[in-house]
Amino acid sequence: MKDDIILRVIAKLTMPFMVLFAVYVQFHGDFGPGGGFQAGVIAAAAIVFYAIIFGLAAGQRLVPEWLVEKMLAAGVLLYAGVGVAGLLLGGNYLDYFVLAHDPVHGQHRGIFWVEAGVGLTVAGVMLKVFYMFAGRGRIDEEEGA
């Protein structure tokens, strides 16, 4: 598909907007629809789009496998870490009120980091599953080659 000029141009034009939209949805989730899940899926969809048009190798050069695997785990650790931070600062597990000088600011901070963790993990999982499926290759083709 990378030989088709229309697809290449459209992909290069729209990919930055897709990634920007994903970041917008992630951070604007407090004021409009959005949040971690949607942002993660949209970001993964942008990379999948790139990989479909330009080939899996180009996609894996853009977002390498080790990065995706780290993202998977980092998101969950970030979420759990916010909970532990609540414990260390004197509140309950996942208590946001103690995270800042003011309960409402603490909530803001807690929600921000928690949504970031969720977005990371969701994007990582979607991308990793796509890489696994796309990189496998059919069994009968392998035996012939």
Next chain:
Amino acid sequence: MSQIAAHYSYWITIFLMVAGMYILIARGNLMKKLVGLATLQTSVYLLYIAPGKLIGGTAPIVAEGFATYSNPLPHVLILTAIVVGVATLALGLAIVVRIREAYGSIEEDEILALDRDAADPAD
């Protein structure tokens, strides 16, 4: 008569659910079963969100100028359910791919026949 109009949303949801269930149990192809399962899950989202809607309300984002909001609690549950559903689908598809590589087919009848032949002490 107004009873029927009031419950219409439930019945269309039940029809979608039952259709998804039918695809799941009546078809032998594993991929189609998975699609039926995904349809069943999607119709359950409708089952939860339809009762939360208030006619004349708006999306549950508190803003100036709006008085009634639709119920936000089902939205929260269904957000989680959607992501869990896609996780299930991904795992199910991975299992189907492995089954295909191990048995050479994704039809339930053929796989059961292969299993029965392998279990027979015929050789």
Next chain:
Amino acid sequence: MAVVVVAMASQRNLFGVVVLFGIYSFLMATVLVALDAVDVAMTEAAVGAGVSTVLLLGALYLTGGQEVKPLHRPYFPLVLSLAVGGALAYGTWDLPAFSDPLAPIHTHVAPRYLNEGPKETGVPNVVTAVLASYRGYDTLGETVVVFTAGAGVIALLRRRKQKHGKK
């Protein structure tokens, strides 16, 4: 949507089934917007019509088979499905009417979240506030579920570096 599902059930070509599933997801997302569930509609559109369809297509490419074999006798599943549908419809007869403001789900917990949520958390989007703050523990569990699914797919589909096929 009912038409799409019936078409999905009777279609033999698996590629057509996957495309119909994408159409079904899009229609569901539209219906969800009409029901004021904007967060859910965005997630359903992105996940159902985007990622799910891509994964199904990927798996379809890997499993190869395009056609479904004709089935034997679908009478028992049909009767069973109709029986379950009838039982569910009978159960919903007593449920509150559509969009009844006095229904129990609108009168106990929801007004508290709608009124106190923005004040306590400072976040106008009540769905995000409930998801990340009031019910944050459930969201942690869900993130772990997604992570487990990813780990499971990695465990199932990882290939060793040898060139002789599956391990």
